[in-house]
Amino acid sequence: xxxxxxxxxxxxxxxxxxxxxxxxxxxxxxxxxxxxxxxxxxxxxxxxxxxxxxxxxxxxxxxxxxxxxxxxxxxxxxxxxxxxxxxxxxxxxxxxxxxxxxxxxxxxxxxxxxxxxxxxxxxxxxxxxxxxxxxxxxxxxxxxxxxxxxxxxxxxxxxxxxxxxxxxxxxxxxxxxxxxxxxxxxxxxxxxxxxxxxxxxxxxxxxxxxxxxxxxxxxxxxxxxxxxxxxxxxxxxxxxxxxxxxxxxxxxxxxxxxxxxxxxxxxxxxxxxxxxxxxxxxxxxxxxxxxxxxxxxxxxxxxxxxxxxxxxxxxxxxxxxxxxxxxxxxxxxxxxxxxxxxxxxxxxxxxxxxxxxxxxxxxxxxxxxxxxxxxxxxxxxxxxxxxxxxxxxxxxxxxxxxxxxxxxxxxxxxxxxxxxxxxxxxxxxxxxxxxxxxxx
Amino acid sequence: xxxxxxxxxxxxxxxxxxxxxxxxxxxxxxxxxxxxxxxxxxxxxxxxxxxxxxxxxxxxxxxxxxxxxxxxxxxxxxxxxxxxxxxxxxxxxxxxxxxxxxxxxxxxxxxxxxxxxxxxxxxxxxxxxxxxxxxxxxxxxxxxxxxxxxxxx
Numbered sequence: 001x002x003x004x005x006x007x008x009x010x011x012x013x014x015x016x017x018x019x020x021x022x023x024x025x026x027x028x029x030x031x032x033x034x035x036x037x038x039x040x041x042x043x044x045x046x047x048x049x050x051x052x053x054x055x056x057x058x059x060x061x062x063x064x065x066x067x068x069x070x071x072x073x074x075x076x077x078x079x080x081x082x083x084x085x086x087x088x089x090x091x092x093x094x095x096x097x098x099x100x101x102x103x104x105x106x107x108x109x110x111x112x113x114x115x116x117x118x119x120x121x122x123x124x125x126x127x128x129x130x131x132x133x134x135x136x137x138x139x140x141x142x143x144x145x146x147x148x149x150x151x152x153x154x155x156x157x158x159x160x161x162x163x164x165x166x167x168x169x170x171x172x173x174x175x176x177x178x179x180x181x182x183x184x185x186x187x188x189x190x191x192x193x194x195x196x197x198x199x200x201x202x203x204x205x206x207x208x209x210x211x212x213x214x215x216x217x218x219x220x221x222x223x224x225x226x227x228x229x230x231x232x233x234x235x236x237x238x239x240x241x242x243x244x245x246x247x248x249x250x251x252x253x254x255x256x257x258x259x260x261x262x263x264x265x266x267x268x269x270x271x272x273x274x275x276x277x278x279x280x281x282x283x284x285x286x287x288x289x290x291x292x293x294x295x296x297x298x299x300x301x302x303x304x305x306x307x308x309x310x311x312x313x314x315x316x317x318x319x320x321x322x323x324x325x326x327x328x329x330x331x332x333x334x335x336x337x338x339x340x341x342x343x344x345x346x347x348x349x350x351x352x353x354x355x356x357x358x359x360x361x362x363x364x365x366x367x368x369x370x371x372x373x374x375x376x377x378x379x380x381x382x383x384x385x386x387x388x389x390x391x392x393x394x395x396x397x398x399x400x401x402x403x404x405x406x407x408x409x410x411x412x413x414x415x416x417x418x419x420x421x422x423x424x425x426x427x428x429x430x431x432x433x434x435x436x437x438x439x440x
Numbered sequence: 441x442x443x444x445x446x447x448x449x450x451x452x453x454x455x456x457x458x459x460x461x462x463x464x465x466x467x468x469x470x471x472x473x474x475x476x477x478x479x480x481x482x483x484x485x486x487x488x489x490x491x492x493x494x495x496x497x498x499x500x501x502x503x504x505x506x507x508x509x510x511x512x513x514x515x516x517x518x519x520x521x522x523x524x525x526x527x528x529x530x531x532x533x534x535x536x537x538x539x540x541x542x543x544x545x546x547x548x549x550x551x552x553x554x555x556x557x558x559x560x561x562x563x564x565x566x567x568x569x570x571x572x573x574x575x576x577x578x579x580x581x582x583x584x585x586x587x588x589x590x591x592x593x
Contacts, residue, residue, distance in 0.1 A: 079510075275468075340546070340550075355523060358524075358545070359545060
């Protein structure tokens, strides 16, 4: 109950924004990496460049957006206030950003020291965040599937990062660990235990509310996150124990559960009462279609050896899930979160006496639409580049660069709008209070 | 056990429906329909605010002693939504699609994040704290939500 006493205490604007503004910088770096390494990047999922690219997107882009968004939504959906959000945001942001850079450099150079520093930096940043968020969530009952999902996703993040740290220090072979097996468990927890569980927890609230769809069925939301968690735990244990016959079945069940979530979300979205789809809704739809495609491809490759033996399918799955799925949904959400936050902070600044322009004025609609088109072109080209790397790697890299430079431009436009309007509001308030004083 | 939550949450959803109906009319450029739909949204929202500010919140505050807590935050958000509602109404009267859509979108997000807080946190607390007063409280709330109490301020 203590947490509720101040449950409007939204963190200062700078706290989530620093994460949101850093994310596109990492995607720009990812695009530069594609251009720098060329077609060789797509030779296999195990090339240093492919692994660096993966982590620039997962740790550099996704983790940044998710941490910033969590800072913002914990007080709203769970009444959980993080204490000293500004300090926490500064430290976590710095550690995770530095860690992502070190990790990418590690994959490109295979210097053990870089991996160790990356593990230390990301590990400290994430541990600090989980400590802060966990402290805020402690004692908040899991009265609904969203609060439960948020808590579980933090555990999923912790498992993912711990496994990642273990892999980083074991990479030189000193610890004699089954690296391939640990990598697939690390990937399973990162994709499903952290990312999908968090995405679904947020979707259960935001899809019905902002897209005006019917609610997700209760039988689904009540079981979704803990079922996925149970499957992951079971699958990881069975896999480590070496029971090869049951591990693919458990993995397939987890993938099917994720596919069910994507299909259900698409079905709900088709019943939206909104008059027109905006960029956010398009982004959600493409993200769910990509997720469905990634799940189908995974299931097909796992059950049909002629496909499973080809080296392209894991790369296609990765591009579909990371660029088509998670990045799409996150950019879509940023386009609602950032303008609303800017509006809301300006509104509070004006104390109800000076009204800021509405949130659609924060970033021009045409800019959002064009950036979205650039992103979709980049996803399509990346998919094609996996199949025809000689022809399409450079166009894909350029498209990715353009889409993310544009995203950065749009987010910076929101910051510039905030600064301009803040000045105006402060001026108006000073003028009116001076006028009131003179009248007295 | 969850009577207050259920009643108030259901009312939130009907406000959403009115907002969607106006949005559709504006998108179709059917201004007359939009203008006949708008008062339904305005009345539903204002009645809802009034039911909380005049009936539910004071009981909650008295019972828990939390006068400066969540209810105070909700009251200030009501104020912001009243302003957005007025801005949307002006834009509608001027038949300005862009201005209406911008204000309505801001109002929608404002309403929804406000609803999340109430539905996840405040209403369950009300259910818990005011369980012994339901017999008197529920009919009062229903009456105010339906706009049959005295005209909201």
